[in-house]
Amino acid sequence: MRDSVVFGVLWVVLSAVLEWLLHPLATHFYIYVASNTAVSGQKAAAFIFSIALPIFVFVVLMLIYGAARFRRKPGETGNSKHQFKTNKVFILFWFGLSLVANLFLFVHPTASAEQYYFSTINQPGPNGQQPLIVDVTARQWEWFFSYPQYGITQAVDSNGNDFLELPVNRPVKFVLRSYEPNHTYDPQADVIHSFWIPAFGMKTDVIPGLTRYEYVTPTKITSTQANQMARVQCAEVCGPGHPWMEADMAVVSSANFAKWIQQEKKLQGS
Numbered sequence: 201m202r203d204s205v206v207f208g209v210l211w212v213v214l215s216a217v218l219e220w221l222l223h224p225l226a227t228h229f230y231i232y233v234a235s236n237t238a239v240s241g242q243k244a245a246a247f248i249f250s251i252a253l254p255i256f257v258f259v260v261l262m263l264i265y266g267a268a269r270f271r272r273k274p275g276e277t278g279n280s281k282h283q284f285k286t287n288k289v290f291i292l293f294w295f296g297l298s299l300v301a302n303l304f305l306f307v308h309p310t311a312s313a314e315q316y317y318f319s320t321i322n323q324p325g326p327n328g329q330q331p332l333i334v335d336v337t338a339r340q341w342e343w344f345f346s347y348p349q350y351g352i353t354q355a356v357d358s359n360g361n362d363f364l365e366l367p368v369n370r371p372v373k374f375v376l377r378s379y380e381p382n383h384t385y386d387p388q389a390d391v392i393h394s395f396w397i398p399a400f401g402m403k404t405d406v407i408p409g410l411t412r413y414e415y416v417t418p419t420k421i422t423s424t425q426a427n428q429m430a431r432v433q434c435a436e437v438c439g440p441g442h443p444w445m446e447a448d449m450a451v452v453s454s455a456n457f458a459k460w461i462q463q464e465k466k467l468q469g470s
């Protein structure tokens with residue numbers, strides 16, 4: 201009984217101290233957060249960490265406490281009197297607790313974050329704006345961005361490089377395709393790529409012959425120049441050019457986005 205109390209106190213104190221010490225780390229699992237998806241991912245990671253830490257402390261502390269407290273004393277022979285082969289109450293308790301912890305973490309944050317994600321699909325933004333549609337085409341080894349709502353077929357920056365520009369706080373619907381020169385839905389046309397924006401906490405494979413979608417709302421004004429996490433990166437090995445298959449991007453105010461659209465239209469016309 202005394203051991204249970206000592207162990208319980210040690211467990212609670214150690215867990216509390218480690219939660220407090222490691223809390224700053226847990227809030228930075230996502231190195232850079234710039235979208236609603238990244239915010240919910242970061243929250244989920246920190247929450248799971250806070251639940252997992254006391255479980256980790258329990259297991260490790262039990263090993264150390266058991267080895268130190270119940271070790272065989274000098275001169276003792278045979279099995280320690282503390283040893284037992286099975287304890288139905290403990291097994292039932294451990295199995296039950298594991299089951300409850302797993303079910304709980306499945307419901308929250310996993311399923312609740314999924315539900316939030318699906319609830320944002322095709323929903324208007326806070327100011328009633330319709331989602332911005334960006335057609336993304338991946339090919340070896342380049343990303344193309346076009347904005348069908350604005351008649352922009354290939355967005356580029358002032359150096360002529362492919363560029364993704366998004367307005368802050370407006371939902372975005374990415375339409376993802378692998379390059380098909382003749383639009384024949386030829387599954388051999390290009391290879392599998394993966395559309396990844398680290399700062400947005402999202403990644404979706406781009407598969408030849410399929411049109412896939414990804415939904416996100418940028419929540420922070422940023423750019424590749426400001427932080428390298430804000431970039432488009434291929435995340436599926438797709439050939440020798442794969443490591444360099446990236447594109448710069450920027451998240452800007454809606455006023456600056458409107459200006460950028462006008463500039464791009466001029467570029468398209470020239």
Ligand SMILES: [Cu+2]
Pocket residue numbers: 393394434435436437438439442443445
């Ligand atoms: Cu790649």
